[in-house]
Amino acid sequence: MTRPKYEVIKQDIIEKINSGEFEPGKKIYSEGELKGIYGVSSTTVVRALQDLVLEGYLIRRQGEGTYVRRNLRHKKVYFDELGPLIEKKSKEVSKDTIEQTITKIHRGVEQNKIEKKLSLKNEENLVQIVQIGMIDDLVWKIQIRYMADSMLTDDMISQLQDGGSLSEEYKRRNHLKYLPMNQEIKYSVVAYESDVLNLIPEEMLYVDWALNLPVVKLNKTYFDNQKKAIEFSTTLIHYKHYAINIEFEGI
Template identity: 30%
Template structure:
């Protein structure tokens, strides 16, 4: 192994160690190339190779013209649970929920998605899912008011979970169909709550959730912050 290899790996090892020990946290800016060149007595090429390796390994993110930063740990969905909060807990995240609004509405489009009469009122629950004190997703859930009344929905404030509230009433869905796409965030309010510049893209998921009798329980639309979200799918042949 040549001296140059040792030097770029030393830079990598030191940065990884600082991340694992918490001295560098997600979003922190890494010292510039010039600072690291002087500290380690190496060339620009050596520092850039270390950065390139750490970016490819998911430790760092490079922003052209701005700098290099510690990457955020993505929440990787394995689609093992119908509850998003349960998946976050399984991955050791500290979770919280900010309830944006709970209201009763009439909406023909939503009634169609829920397979209920168009004149039937619907409970709409808007909320922000937090992970490690950062916004990960903006959920908008719709449910027939005959399944969950406006008064019952208020329990979401205390339980900090839409599905825990349904489960406590014996109405939690058991399976779901999801449609994934990418959509620009055009709503200024959602943009502000999610920390996503208006007009920027996010993962957009439409979900229809069913009970054991294959009846629709919930229809939802969710914006996931793309810096925090990815999906793993296992396919057996």
């Protein structure tokens, strides 16, 4: 199967970066040069360059040209957020261990700050999705998600109720290979998170976290291909069930 021209351009530029032909901080071919080299249109060249910018290989400067990034973003970095059973790789976990996610959906909620983050229009309604992650009787994660009601399809509701992720659905609907996302990670304690814990419905109030329990707090915003925010979420994770593993593959 023949690869699209923009993919050919992308891979050629990546190979030149990895081989050292295009060094960090150095200028690469202009749009005009790329059009001539590959015999393609401006649209094809722009798409290839934009993808490489989004993937962290290049940076574009208005009126100057396109450059290889000086930092490590153009190198391969594997970033894994390790989930609730971190010790599973080194220790045997009981076969009787039960993992589950309990989901509650609330439509027509009012959260002015969130509505502004998602740029909702006056006639649009906000949906709040509360998800509680459990291992046996232990609550290890609380996630509060928000999106426009118009985005929530029956398929997405089924995925949520099955404990699934919506990321793949977002990518499919927006024709994206990579889902734009902004994430902020903070460390806090439950004592200061009453505003979040108070959002949990009464029928789900079996969270037995003690006051001053250390937690990891993640705020995430997902965007569509027009850079419009489509989901905002706050997640609290029990300190025993969160770790980050970063592997760097240098050139």
